[in-house]
Amino acid sequence: RKSFRTVIFAVLIIMRISCVKSLFPVLSVAVVFLYMSSVKWEIQTQEKHELKFKKKIAEENSLKEKNEKKPAKKLFPNSYLFKQWTVELSEDDQRKAEDLFQKYGYNAFLSDQLPLDRELPDTRDHRCIGREYPHNLPTLSVVLIYLDEALSVIQRAICSIINRTPAVFIHILLQICSFSFRAEPLLARIQAERTLVLSPVFDSVNYYDLQVTKYLASAHGFDWALWCIYVGFPQKWYDQNDSSQPGKSPSVMGILVVDRLFFGEIGTLDGGMEVYGGENVELGIRVWLCGGSIEIVPCSKIAHIERAHKPYMPDLRNVMKRNALRVAEVWMDEYKINVNIAWGLPIQNHGIDIGDVSERKKLREKLHCKPFKWYLENVYPELNPMHLLGYGVLINDLQTRLCLDKGPFEENTPILYPCHFMESQVISLLPSLLCIFKLNRCLIDPGSGRFPELSWSLLGKMLILVCFQGQAIQNRETKRCLEISADQTGKYEKNVFLQDCRNQHWKIQNIIQDL
Structure with a gap:
């Protein structure tokens, strides 16, 4: 465009020098018109470029702003750290924080x-x-x-x-x-x-x-x-x-x-x-x-x-x-x-x-x-010695790989579960009481229904161990026994029941006194 204007100015000068006086005014107007047209075209082109550039910048800023506002993906939703610590972190920082948490046990x-x-x-x-x-x-x-x-x-x-x-x-x-x-x-x-x-x-x-x-x-x-x-x-x-x-x-x-x-x-x-x-x-x-x-x-x-x-x-x-x-x-x-x-x-x-x-x-x-x-x-009278008859896991002779277990904590019904000998299966046997050790929940016969219960309160009717190790667990008042049952395929159910006694025998893992 600059070279085009330069040519126009050169033509005007040559015409003036050549003394083409009769044509000079007409040609001058034409050349000036061409010059003004080129300037107008240049301005319009520049405006189009500026508008396009501004639009591009606006789109980039909008995208940047959108990306900045968009929260990072939660990489560790089950982490003990991020369940409690609810801050917004980039994915890289989440990885660093979780790695350090696993290494030290704190944030x-x-x-x-x-x-x-x-x-x-x-x-x-x-x-x-x-x-x-x-x-x-x-x-x-x-x-x-x-x-x-x-x-x-x-x-x-x-x-x-x-x-x-x-x-x-x-x-x-x-x-x-x-x-x-x-x-x-x-x-x-x-x-x-x-x-x-x-x-x-x-x-x-x-x-x-x-x-x-x-x-x-x-x-x-x-x-x-x-x-x-x-x-x-x-x-x-x-x-x-x-x-x-x-x-x-x-x-x-x-x-x-x-x-x-x-x-x-x-x-x-x-x-x-x-x-x-x-x-x-x-x-x-x-x-x-x-x-x-x-x-x-x-x-x-x-x-x-x-x-x-x-x-x-x-x-x-x-x-x-x-x-x-x-x-x-x-x-x-x-x-x-x-x-x-x-x-x-x-x-x-x-x-x-x-x-x-x-x-x-x-x-x-x-x-x-x-x-x-x-x-x-x-010094410490609150530390009461445990006067127990026996303790440990409780197993029915019909299925020695399953132990009485407290079951899900939110429920009060004991179940049968593969023996793992840990806290939820450790029973303490007191005279007339069977309790889940450390949790102070005792096994009771509620008096109705088929299932025994684990109760914080001892207002219910307690199950009483009859006679010696290896005998039935029976409530002397209701005459019902704690027993297990198999389904039609012969597989033992997870539930334990209170029912008419069928001569089933239970053993507790450790005996302190003869029962």
Whole structure:
């Protein structure tokens, strides 16, 4: 187009030079008309290009905006992390978050984005705030072990300890687990009584969003399987109406403060324990039996991440069982059979290697420790010994591969199920009662209908084991028996029935007393 205008100007100049005066005006008008036409055409063409370009940009922006607003596909709908943590993440970030969750058992992806010195809410009792403590408190060595922890969690824990503990009290800072606490309330109690073992109150850090959930002060206990549970303080703690005061506890859940010399005197931790579980219960029992005591200190708080799973061992039952049996063998005297019962093991010859306990038994003799009966009567009376006639799975002689099972939890009807010898099939046999162990649901004859029920309440008519092992299970009032039936093909149904007795026999796995 530029060259076309150049030609027109050249023609005009030549015409002017050639003195073609008669034709110049006419030709000049024609040339000018051509020039103006070319300019108009150029403008129209430019406008078309600009309009096309704007339309393209608008389409690209619209598509970009649409893509940005479109949520990413949910890649892990069944993940325990994403069931609780409902944020919008790209697919790449979802993969990173899920990989880290499987590796650590908590939301390490989110942890890596949080500041190392993040603020935590002060969930202590209001009476703790501003309380004064002695200035000459002992120094503190922080020694906590961690395993498979995200680096950001470890770094945040270190920052938390340093920021919340006056530097004058920190003597040694070793390997750190995910926690933070106030040192002064604990140190003041240790200074007052060196034989105390203390624990702060735990607040829970959610594994999915790392937010803090306040927990109320409670004592630390355990069941006969030695799984840790929260229990109430002695009544006199509640009578004082001051929830900021320390309270006595039967055990400790693993994070503790203790005088270093006293800890050595009573034998530190049992080095024969493996991996996880039981070592804290063993310490709690030993402290009480051998001259010390345990307290929970509400004015000291810990924010502790509770993992969704232990990445180093998904199933802890076998190692917990082994450690529990070791504790029972050393410390529980005649009450150790309750641990066997809790795990569904024979009272004699359970067949599990608990390691050498000779040195721990010598330690008990050396320290002149009290018997376990004293602990049950004076420290933890809530841990009632189980006075059972028998326990374990219950099998009908007609089908020895099937066991009585509690069935779906939301239902109250027991069923037959292939024997797996785990919790839902472990029956405890008391005089006149058959109960699913640990769940406290007992087998009853409701008085009508064909099916027995598992009831939380014992207002129904209980099934009574008649005579000896290997006999019928009969309700003496209704005269109906617990029995199984086969269908027309000879295959046994999953249901168990209450019906007229047909001389069917049942056996329970372990017998404690003759029936």
